[in-house]
Amino acid sequence: MIYFYIFIVILILAILELSTKLNMKKLFNVIFILLTLMSSLRYGVGSDFFNYMYIYSGIPKLNNPYFKTVVAHTEYGYNVIQGFFKMFNLDYSVFVFVITAITMLLFYLYIKKNSRHYMVSLLIFYSMYYFTYINSGIRQGLAIGLFLVVLLPMLQKKEYLKYVLFTLLFSLIHSSIVIVLVLPLIYFNVNKENFIMMILCASIISFANIGFLLKPFGRIYTSYQYYLGAQINIFPIISRVVIFSIIVILYKSVSNKIKIEDKNIMKYYIVGIIIYITFCRSELLSSRLNVYFKCFEIILIPNLIQIIHHKQKKLLISYVICIIMMTMWTKEINAALEQGEYYNKGNVLNYPYVSVFNKNDISLYRPIYYKIDELDNMN
Template identity: 30%
Template sequence: MIYVIILFLLALAVYLQTMSQKKGSILFIIASVGLGLMSGLRYGSGSDFFPYLSYYNNTPPHIGEAIAQTKSHMNIGYRIYMSIFRILGANSDVFIFCTSILVMTMFVYVIYKNSKYKMLSLLVFYGIYYSIYLNSVLRQGIALAIFFIAFYTFLKRGEVLKYCICIAIGFLFHESILITLILPIIQLIYKKTFYNKSFNTILCLASLVMFVTKFDRVLIKFAAIIKITIPYEASTFNTLGITLRIVSIAFIYYIYINCDDNDLTDFDRFQIYSYFIGILIYFTISHVPIFSRFIEYFSALEVIIYANLIYHVKSKFTKVTVAFICTLIVSSICIKDIASFSKEVQHKSEKLLDYPYVTIFNKKDIFDYINIEDRYIPKEFKRNNLTDEIYMQK
């Protein structure tokens, strides 16, 4: 229930900000702090919360031993990161709190420095990325936050070497970030290709051909040849995912043509073109669900793109209308994700409004809402084999 209420309040704030055309910096900071604390103090939220909890509790408090765990599912940078907290004697609550605050702070910093409509950017972030990359897949959340800093701090200024160093650091947490190394190349050519309709049409057709011929399966075979195991098999494409991305890029294009092109910077166009390339890559590899993680770095640019394009829309009526449509799109995705979490994490109730928010102060309550495997039950709890009740040990 609380996640839906927050979505509504953020949407209301966006509407009021768009009508008044004020920046709303103070409200943005207050809302960001609230969301950061809410994530940091959570317990059991997110589809991967307990597996990540287990990984942390089983990480040795010794960096050398953490590095030596080569068979671990966790990347070396994330293992070292966890090990440092273990050396400091931090329990899992402190680790999750610090990590959530760190990642949230990085995103908030970028939004504050780059967004013209900060509350709208916060709404997009909350609706599409908050539940997944702040509350669930922590290591890719760290990688995504590092990319955000690198893109909007260094690549924006043309400092490619510093950008690549940041991406190398992000690679230590999640290898998917390597795909963002093509962005400096896109930055070199986008001024020639942004307005080239023939070239971009060819790119679209090429992406369509690779989609139809299931080119992503070729990538799986190539990965096997170079001894990289992809533990996911190609399947039918995600109709909803593709539809949402088509709607998103079409909507961004509609906002763009309603802006005064002279008001946009070269970097604005670079962001839009990078987003466009990301969509084409997604179509090419969309038969393999795991590959969608590679495209999130491009998709996440919409956090800034939507806000800045809407800011430059000439007509106030059109501006309010597209902000409202943007809110509807983001809200639909947010509600869809919350509903899917209820099914993925084996919640006892799959009703949208029954998705719980439990904190570290009332941990035991989470087991009233979810079913959990014995291997993931934290050491401070124990299952009564007769009643199946999970209780906190004294």
């Protein structure tokens, strides 16, 4: 129940932060370090843990002449990183520790630099991104962190050439990050008329199926075609609509007090919504592309709440956000249990934590389709 206890602690501290003037910096640091250690030392936690372990076991050392001919369902840059670790005979657990620690550091730096309510940002991060992009989809989690900490400042400084070059470099880790190349092209004011027009255009494009435009992007096009027509899960759509509506309400309430940086972030966030609608015929792809912009919720929500001076309105919205995060956290845990084929599906309170120090216990909670000892030896 450790994940549940951590959630309750973060939730209580977030409520206190919103309703009082308590400084949460030190507690934020302590909890973030705890979450980083838990993720870095995990074993078998995360639906893709063993899939990535299998890929790692099959990657030759970087200086091996066979490295260039290896075929893996991962981008070349990510394979180079794996091959580099293999050069030093480091096993998969060490690789996971380093990659996870770097990704968590990137999110920490982003929150620390930009958030005005650290604990609220942590609540949002832990409820919607931690389990999916830290414990499971480690390639995209790293790509998202690099976008927020490395690419976004370049964009804000209008260093467009560097922005494009580094985006292409990071696409060698996860190709979906190329979607952020649209941001330097965005020039519009955040108003009702422009938003409605873009929604209509995105809906028409989605209905017309413009998948052929993705052909130059290789893996993204393949993913679009593969998942096209798959059954659409209504929950992600509803959750996006609800959270977007709340952010719009917050933005409208304090629009005359918002700094230019937050106005630009709001603009980028809206772009993400448009992208999601444009590619919604392929649910998984639209979510993967949208997440780079959706992550702005980690900063937008607490920063907009902080500007509100009407106490009752601020408390009402704050409690609504907390309720939504409770729902999202439950959804994330349920998804982890389902995708990992855990034996105790549906029991979110007992989502187990297993570390490298008791790794054999993972077989008590979920089926293992690879022989762990053989994979360890291959590493």
